[in-house]
Amino acid sequence: MASKMRNPRGNAVAPGGGPTAANTKKAKAAIPGMHRSASKQRVMNMQAYDKEYFDHNLGPGRRSSITAKPKHSLKTIKDSKFSRSYRQIKHKAQDSKTYIINPKDANSVKWDIFMGILIAYSGVTVPLVVCFPGFQNQSDWSTVSTVVDVCFGIDIVRNFVVGYHDERDELVVDHVDIAKKYVRTWFVLDAVSTIPIESIISLIDPQADVSHSYASIQLFRILRVTRIVKLARLAKLRTFFSKAEETFGLNAGVVRLVRLILLVLFVSHLLACFFHLLGQPNDPPSHEPLDNMPDSWLCTADKPKRCLRGETDSVRYLYSLYWVITTLTGVGFGDVIIVTAFEKLYAIFAMIIGASVFGFVIGNISTLLESMDKRAAMYQMKMMLVKDYIRTRNLPVDLRVKLRRYFEHYLSRASLFDESSILGEISLSLRNEIVHETCKDIFQYVQHPPSFDIYWTI
Incomplete structure (x- = not known):
């Protein structure tokens, strides 16, 4: 063996x-x-x-205190995992044969803000140009209007190379898809509101704008009214407010309140301009006396013998705006007297618009103010329940004081939302990103290997 x-x-x-x-x-x-x-x-x-x-981080000469600032911060952790989708999108855009602008890029956002300001400028100046003949004859305003039209033309070309996010929130960088989407949405509106019709007519017939013939005068009156089409740009302001709210983290309630105020101001401005146009529809010839012009509210305002047609555009606009505000608010002092049938019909239309707009705005503002003060509403409701409980149970005075003080302290620091419920309804990756962001003050003091990814799941 x-x-x-x-x-x-x-x-x-x-x-x-x-x-x-x-x-x-x-x-x-x-x-x-x-x-x-x-x-x-x-x-x-x-x-x-x-x-x-150990040799790299905890060896001799290295700080090993848990309170020391880690070499790899939260940014390194997030970049290692949660920014992967952004890097893939960025590499895909770089590999594209055509140059594509990221809509969330800082310069792209600045351009959108600039275009939003120009749209608001057009909403103010276009009614003035259409309804006040002297306004468009000023060379300074004409130059600014030309520059604005050029900027809108540049924006049309730019929109063909600006990517967009699809239903899956992925950046589309294909040039053909971008062009199809833009043509189906804003292209027609942008093109119609940007074409300089008057400049084209002037280039075709240079003598048309200086001719005093009846046909030339009527042509330019019609072309002047066609500028109203430029107001279609205002439809894009809704998108502008949404981007501004998302980019700068603005309070949604405040943004909505600003939009409602701007709506009231724009409606008042638009009605005032067209009210002036009814009082002076034609450009008065320089050789014709003002007394020979047909009667309108401009010749009976304030005093019967005083004619406002000889006043400046700013004075006539002030009278028009004054009449609109008094009409929309239901005051109607009666010092601006309407004369013609068209003016009376316009007054009826203005009162209907005023009742609708003001009712809509006041109702929305009331709802908005209530929603913006949810904490106070929740506090009042809880305290009412506590008082009912105290009265029902007939608690002694000392317990009543303790219970009220407890709820006053608790409700002043309580959250208005159920965080667990919100995080439970979103995807795991987005949930991890949110947890990393809200707990970054804790993560930055945790020592971890360079390539170590921390996953937190709620």
Whole structure:
């Protein structure tokens, strides 16, 4: 019978030098459910990684305090995992054969804000140009109007190279898809409101604008009214407010309140301009006396013998705006007297518009103010329930004071929303990003290996 041999550690060894069957079973049992070669390689990798991390971060001369500022901040953690989708989008845009502008880029947002200001400027000046002939004859305003039209033309070209986010919130960088989407949405409106019709007519017939013939005068009156089409640009202001709210993190209630105020101001401005146009529909010739002009509210305002047609555009606009405000608010002092049938019909229309707009605005403002003060509403409701409970249970005075003080302290710091419910309804990746952002003050003091990703799930 062959005798068993023992190695220097005292373990039994088979005659051939290999391990015995008992030792083999014992070795396999050390790492259950795993291949020995894979486990050995994994252990070696972990040991090498731990040694490298210790030498690099916790070796001699290195700070190992938990309160020390880590070398790898929260930005490194987030960039390692949660910014991967953004980098993929960025690389895809760089690999594209055509130049595509990211709509969330800082310069792109600045341009959108600039165009929003120009749209608001057009909403103010276009009614003035149409309804006040002297306004458009000023060279300074004409130059500014030309510059604005050029900017809108540049914006049309730019919109063909600005990417957009699809239903899956992915950035579309294909030039054909971008062009199709823009043509189906805003292209027609932008093109119609930007074409300089009057400039084209002047280039075709340079003498048309200086001719005093009846046909030339009527043509330019019609062209002047066609500028109203430029007001269609105001439809894009809704998109502008949405982008501004998202980019700058503005309060949604405040943005909505500003929109309602601007709506009232614009409606008043528009009605005032067209009220002046009814009083003076034609440009008075320089050789014709003002007394020979047909009667209108401009010749009976304030005093019967006073004619406002000889006043400046700013004075006539002030009278028009004054009449509109008094009509919309239902005051109607009666010092601006309407004369013609068209003016009376316009007054009826203005009163209907005023009742509708003011009713809509006042109702929305009331709802908006209530929604903006949710904490106060919740506090009042809770305290009413507490008082009812105290009265029902007939608690002694000392317990009443303690209970009220407790709820006053608790409600002053309580959250208005259920955070667990909100986080439970969103995707895991977005939930992790939100947790990393809200807990970044804690994460920045946690030492971790360079390539270690922390996952938090609620």
